[in-house]
Amino acid sequence: MIDERFWIHRSRSLSYAAMAGALMLGFFLFRGLLRGEGLHGDLLTILLAMVITKFAAMTWFHFKD
Numbered sequence: 677m678i679d680e681r682f683w684i685h686r687s688r689s690l691s692y693a694a695m696a697g698a699l700m701l702g703f704f705l706f707r708g709l710l711r712g713e714g715l716h717g718d719l720l721t722i723l724l725a726m727v728i729t730k731f732a733a734m735t736w737f738h739f740k741d
Contacts, residue, residue, distance in 0.1 A: 698726050 701723040708716055 694726060694730070698723060701726070
């Protein structure tokens with residue numbers, strides 16, 4: 677049966693997955709800089725989209741509650 681605990685666990689696991697993805701993208705961007713490859717625009721775009729979405733949601737929930 678699906679109850680509120682399911683939705684809370686789903687939300688928390690998605691947040692952890694998004695943070696792990698952001699850390700991996702940051703690692704690959706930093707590794708590219710250290711290797712002299714420069715910034716990869718596609719990885720940077722994905723990372724910025726994740727950061728902007730996270731901060732927008734945090735701001736929305738702060739003022740909504």
